[in-house]
Amino acid sequence: MKDAGPQDAVLEVHDLEKSFGVKGGFLKPAGNPVKALRGVSFELGFGETLGLVGESGCGKTTLGRCVLRAIEPSGGSIQFASSKGKLDLRTLDAKSLRAIRPELQMVFQDPYGSLDPRMTIFELVSEPLRVAGEMSRSQMKARVAELMTIVGLNTGYLNRYPHAFSGGQRQRICIARALATNPRLMVCDEAVSALDVSVKAQILNLLSDLQKEYGIAYLFVSHDLSVVRYISHRVAVMYLGQLVELGTTDELFSAPKHPYTEALLSAIPNPDPDTRSPRISLRGDPPDPTRTSAGCPFADRCAHAQDICTKTPPQWQEINPGHHVACHRAQELSLVGAVT
Amino acid sequence: MQELLSIKDLRVEFDLGRATLNAVNGVNLSLNAGESFGIVGESGSGKSVTAQAIMRIVPNPGKIVNGSIMLNAPGGAEQGSDGGVDLARINTRGGLIRKIRGGRIAMIFQEPMTSLSPVHRIGDQIVEAVMLHRTRDKAEARDIALHYLERMQITNPQQRFREYPFNLSGGMRQRVMIAMGLACDPDLLIADEPTTALDVTVQSQILELLEGLREEMGMSILYITHDLGVVAEVTQRIAVMYLGRIVETGTTRQVLKNPRHPYTKGLIDSFPKLSGARQERLQAIPGNVPVPIGLPWQCGFRSRCPVAIDGKCDTSVPAMTPVEDGHMVRCFHNGDTKEPPLPQAPAPRARRSLFSGGRT
Amino acid sequence: MADNLTLNDDTASNDTSTKAADDYFAASQWSLIRFKFKKHRLAMAGLTILAVLYTLALFPGFFSVNTHNETHTDYILMPPQGIHFVDAAGNFSLRPFVYGVRQEIDDETWEKTYVRDEAVRHPIRFFPQRENENLWGALTLGRHLVGVEAPGVWFPFGTDEFGRCLFSRTIAASQISLFIGIAGVMLSFLIGSFMGGLSGYFGGTIDIAIQRLIEFVLSIPSIPLWMALAAAMPQEWSSTQVFFGITIVLSVVGWANLARVVRGKTLEIREADFVMAARLMGVPTMQIIRRHILPSFASYLIVSITLGVPAMIIAETALSFLQIGIKPPAVSWGVLLQAAQSPNALSQSPWLLIPGAFVVLTVICFNFVGDGLRDAVDPYR
Numbered sequence A: 001m002k003d004a005g006p007q008d009a010v011l012e013v014h015d016l017e018k019s020f021g022v023k024g025g026f027l028k029p030a031g032n033p034v035k036a037l038r039g040v041s042f043e044l045g046f047g048e049t050l051g052l053v054g055e056s057g058c059g060k061t062t063l064g065r066c067v068l069r070a071i072e073p074s075g076g077s078i079q080f081a082s083s084k085g086k087l088d089l090r091t092l093d094a095k096s097l098r099a100i101r102p103e104l105q106m107v108f109q110d111p112y113g114s115l116d117p118r119m120t121i122f123e124l125v126s127e128p129l130r131v132a133g134e135m136s137r138s139q140m141k142a143r144v145a146e147l148m149t150i151v152g153l154n155t156g157y158l159n160r161y162p163h164a165f166s167g168g169q170r171q172r173i174c175i176a177r178a179l180a181t182n183p184r185l186m187v188c189d190e191a192v193s194a195l196d197v198s199v200k201a202q203i204l205n206l207l208s209d210l211q212k213e214y215g216i217a218y219l220f221v222s223h224d225l226s227v228v229r230y231i232s233h234r235v236a237v238m239y240l241g242q243l244v245e246l247g248t249t250d251e252l253f254s255a256p257k258h259p260y261t262e263a264l265l266s267a268i269p270n271p272d273p274d275t276r277s278p279r280i281s282l283r284g285d286p287p288d289p290t291r292t293s294a295g296c297p298f299a300d301r302c303a304h305a306q307d308i309c310t311k312t313p314p315q316w317q318e319i320n321p322g323h324h325v326a327c328h329r330a331q332e333l334s335l336v337g338a339v340t
Numbered sequence B: 001m002q003e004l005l006s007i008k009d010l011r012v013e014f015d016l017g018r019a020t021l022n023a024v025n026g027v028n029l030s031l032n033a034g035e036s037f038g039i040v041g042e043s044g045s046g047k048s049v050t051a052q053a054i055m056r057i058v059p060n061p062g063k064i065v066n067g068s069i070m071l072n073a074p075g076g077a078e079q080g081s082d083g084g085v086d087l088a089r090i091n092t093r094g095g096l097i098r099k100i101r102g103g104r105i106a107m108i109f110q111e112p113m114t115s116l117s118p119v120h121r122i123g124d125q126i127v128e129a130v131m132l133h134r135t136r137d138k139a140e141a142r143d144i145a146l147h148y149l150e151r152m153q154i155t156n157p158q159q160r161f162r163e164y165p166f167n168l169s170g171g172m173r174q175r176v177m178i179a180m181g182l183a184c185d186p187d188l189l190i191a192d193e194p195t196t197a198l199d200v201t202v203q204s205q206i207l208e209l210l211e212g213l214r215e216e217m218g219m220s221i222l223y224i225t226h227d228l229g230v231v232a233e234v235t236q237r238i239a240v241m242y243l244g245r246i247v248e249t250g251t252t253r254q255v256l257k258n259p260r261h262p263y264t265k266g267l268i269d270s271f272p273k274l275s276g277a278r279q280e281r282l283q284a285i286p287g288n289v290p291v292p293i294g295l296p297w298q299c300g301f302r303s304r305c306p307v308a309i310d311g312k313c314d315t316s317v318p319a320m321t322p323v324e325d326g327h328m329v330r331c332f333h334n335g336d337t338k339e340p341p342l343p344q345a346p347a348p349r350a351r352r353s354l355f356s357g358g359r360t
Numbered sequence C: 001m002a003d004n005l006t007l008n009d010d011t012a013s014n015d016t017s018t019k020a021a022d023d024y025f026a027a028s029q030w031s032l033i034r035f036k037f038k039k040h041r042l043a044m045a046g047l048t049i050l051a052v053l054y055t056l057a058l059f060p061g062f063f064s065v066n067t068h069n070e071t072h073t074d075y076i077l078m079p080p081q082g083i084h085f086v087d088a089a090g091n092f093s094l095r096p097f098v099y100g101v102r103q104e105i106d107d108e109t110w111e112k113t114y115v116r117d118e119a120v121r122h123p124i125r126f127f128p129q130r131e132n133e134n135l136w137g138a139l140t141l142g143r144h145l146v147g148v149e150a151p152g153v154w155f156p157f158g159t160d161e162f163g164r165c166l167f168s169r170t171i172a173a174s175q176i177s178l179f180i181g182i183a184g185v186m187l188s189f190l191i192g193s194f195m196g197g198l199s200g201y202f203g204g205t206i207d208i209a210i211q212r213l214i215e216f217v218l219s220i221p222s223i224p225l226w227m228a229l230a231a232a233m234p235q236e237w238s239s240t241q242v243f244f245g246i247t248i249v250l251s252v253v254g255w256a257n258l259a260r261v262v263r264g265k266t267l268e269i270r271e272a273d274f275v276m277a278a279r280l281m282g283v284p285t286m287q288i289i290r291r292h293i294l295p296s297f298a299s300y301l302i303v304s305i306t307l308g309v310p311a312m313i314i315a316e317t318a319l320s321f322l323q324i325g326i327k328p329p330a331v332s333w334g335v336l337l338q339a340a341q342s343p344n345a346l347s348q349s350p351w352l353l354i355p356g357a358f359v360v361l362t363v364i365c366f367n368f369v370g371d372g373l374r375d376a377v378d379p380y381r
Helices: A060-067 A094-103 A121-132 A137-150 A167-179 A197-214 A225-231 A249-254 A259-267 A307-311 B047-055 B095-103 B122-133 B138-151 B170-182 B200-217 B228-234 B252-257 B262-270 B351-355 C019-025 C029-038 C041-058 C166-202 C204-219 C222-231 C239-270 C273-280 C285-321 C333-338 C343-348 C350-376
Strands: A009-020 A034-045 A049-053 A075-082 A085-088 A104-107 A185-189 A217-221 A234-239 A242-248 A317-320 A323-325 B003-015 B020-032 B036-040 B062-072 B084-086 B105-108 B188-192 B220-225 B237-242 B245-251 B321-324 B327-329 C084-086 C092-105 C112-126 C146-148
Touching: A009 A060, A009 A217, A034 A060, A034 A075, A034 A217, A034 A242, A049 A060, A049 A225, A060 A185, A060 A217, A075 A094, A094 A104, A094 A121, A104 A167, A104 C273, A121 A137, A121 A167, A137 A167, A167 A197, A197 A217, A197 A225, A197 B262, A217 A225, A225 A249, A234 A249, A234 A259, A242 A249, A242 A259, A259 B200, B003 B047, B003 B220, B020 B036, B020 B047, B020 B062, B020 B220, B020 B245, B036 B047, B036 B228, B047 B062, B047 B105, B047 B188, B047 B220, B095 B105, B095 B122, B105 B170, B122 B138, B122 B170, B138 B170, B170 B200, B188 B200, B200 B220, B200 B228, B220 B228, B228 B252, B237 B252, B237 B262, B245 B252, B245 B262, C029 C041, C029 C285, C029 C350, C041 C166, C041 C350, C166 C204, C166 C239, C166 C285, C166 C333, C166 C350, C204 C239, C222 C239, C222 C285, C239 C285, C273 C285, C285 C333, C285 C350, C333 C350, C343 C350
Parallel strands: A049 A217, A049 A234, A104 A185, A185 A217, B036 B220, B036 B237, B105 B188, B188 B220
Antiparallel strands: A009 A034, A009 A075, A075 A085, A234 A242, A242 A323, A317 A323, B003 B020, B003 B062, B062 B084, B237 B245, B245 B327, B321 B327, C084 C092, C092 C112, C112 C146
16 A cells, blocks of 8 residues: 555545536626646545645535535545445446435534424434435434434434524534434534534534444544644645645644645644744735646745745655655755644 | 723623523623733623623613723823713713724624625725724825725735725735724724634734734724634733623633633633643533523532532622632632622523524 | 443533423424514404405305395495494484485486485394395305395495495405405416426526526516406406406416525525535435425515515406406406596595505505514524
């Protein structure tokens, strides 16, 4: 195996691409397509968490959704080790895709928008079971009650509607629903970002307990690096639709190899006044995803950029076992991590 | 140190028909001139309502039912005999509050689009604000506006001046809104979750700019946030709020390095650490923030507190007790003083009425 | 399975729940809407009045006091007759009565005037002995609810130029006027939700085509279009056929607005996270539409429908008033108002406008109900 990633991958993504056409219409010229994903490759092991970080507009949410075919990727492959063997999700027809949907789940950011307000908690949590169609109603009742216990909710609430619950409780309901069909892969799209600090920790603990118990692999999309550090085994950093760095959490946080990672880490607000690292300010705003550049996409904001950076795109190289980075100067720069 | 703002026993209630939501439950706060102060709390803690009360923009049906909010004159007694004005008492439709809003106190919000008009050019909006409060001369107002846009590190301010808010990215809009707030040279800037909607990289830029401007202009900034990281970066003193009361206050270092209230401790522990080895498990605070309707007269944190004392925490409310110089905490583990009960203790009301309430 | 997981939540916020809270938390969307709607006083008043009007319209023969097509040649253009409890001598009678009427002709101007004949009293009774009709499948009861015994007459709203009882005619006319509104909206709704749903769910070329069609329909001035369509209806059609014809004419224009509402809502809900969640669970498309999308905007549709009815009623009234809609002998409020077309008739017999008051009342009530529903349908805000 060429990298020291997971030995046994539940998900292998190769060269995934997605462009959103800015469609022309009557009397309206077509605009430049937005290249949200520009060839992303990574692997995710069974029971592993891969954190996916980056600024808004970097394509991390699109990546999470493309992996589940919630939106259609434009190119690449998505190998998923389902219970029925290895499948390429990208080319799967609608019927076979529906058949393995139970093994792929998603938890959304907004616990208010992702629960149909017109359904009771029982209807919501049992919907994936109903769709799978393998259970009788009484079996479903027992399973839903079990799920409620697993996520720490009172089973007496089953006939209530979502409006009766706080944000944290709703997120537990979403997790119960995602858990219903024993998924192998769960994409958590900013799953704790909308929650209060004290509730956030509860949900993070719940997610990590569930992973230990059921061996679910998480693709954990978040902009919050301290949360990602807690939950992830490995972390991937995205910039302008590409991965710029991927490594184990400890290595990436303590010894980043990409200047963008370094800048991100230094920007994390740290509540501990004693362990503050010097701030590296990035110039400008997150870039425009319609833009194409000849060289490194980060060159115009990078403090270490040289001539080569604006001319040649950097290679995705393995700098240490399991630690990949796309930077011309990765070998020579010595960058500062967040953890001292 | 000169005191700029002094809040005494502030209470704000929302009358929801069959029940009363006690959003702010007796807040005492003192803010010095030129100081950077943070109010930290979760949703439902009353931190935003406190800020809205200072600006007198508490949304209906909220009402200030008790307390005073004294805004002292900047350079002494030039504005009146006592030199100050009680914001809790003044007419919300009068000319005085309009002068104070924007002129002496400016406020910026989480979502800048709510305070920028989408149909007017950015420059015109700032100029309008400056002309309301600082100068009547249009050319001068324009110079001031440009100066602050530049000061907020907005690239190419001459051109941005003529653009509309929707042309800008989230970070740029937030800078424009701050520039607009600062252009009138306020004594106090209230920043209500100013960076929550922004990326960390942009957040750190904006916080840095704000702090630089605060020192340069000698104004005070009151940060309202749920993010301990943000207050740790920028504030000198903080107050932690829970269920409408301040439970702990002191210098930022005192509170964050030596928290004395179980809630503050819980908040800090539940925050995933950036230093040291990765944690196996986060120390979460159990339970959820209760809805502040018809709550019994007891310590607000009792229902989630790991160290609650039976017969004490459930029957009385602890008073703020000093534990070190400037560090006060509201917990019976740090002293026995009780809060005197309210003249008429609020009768427990039916929970039913929280239907129309809802969280903010 | 997972008993070893100890997860601690869910203690503080909901442990104080009472029976009432429990009812509320387990309340469905519709019960929340009802809860809020009931608090809207104007809407409740409007709903009550509409209920009364529709009940009258369902059984016109029963609630009228005369047969609506019967001509009383002795009583042409007679003003409304008042109900009395106390007679000229000051005697009180618990049973209300009307006085008899005599026609007198002015010797010089030849003008007819009706003079109250206080010697004759016709008591108003329940189920009087009186001729009745069977109107349009309404319940055949054979009797009027109230009235006076023949040969006495009672015209609560007066009579028209043929001596027909305006009250009975107004009630008979309400049948067509009130139900054509509903029928028209229902048909518009069927067309509109089909076209709007197609447009919103599939998007693309279908969407563009339907959008242009809607714009085209809405850009045609409606009155001339109706007039053209109504004029195209064969003269020999029966009243029933004309009724359905007019319904279709009204819907041809009415569906466009509803289609827009449906399209907008479909677009909005199609993008909602919970629809995405359902798709990711593998819920088939038709089930997503049926279980998630349709219920989400059912409440909005009901509002649109409620607010669409009065427009239909007004349109029918206008068409019939212009003599191109419902035609006599069938009666609708518009048909009745034809009699009030000349200024002369109006100044001499203003009571001929009473059917117009019914149109106004109905339209206002529908608007109140629609407003109330609109406020109530979003219990989650």
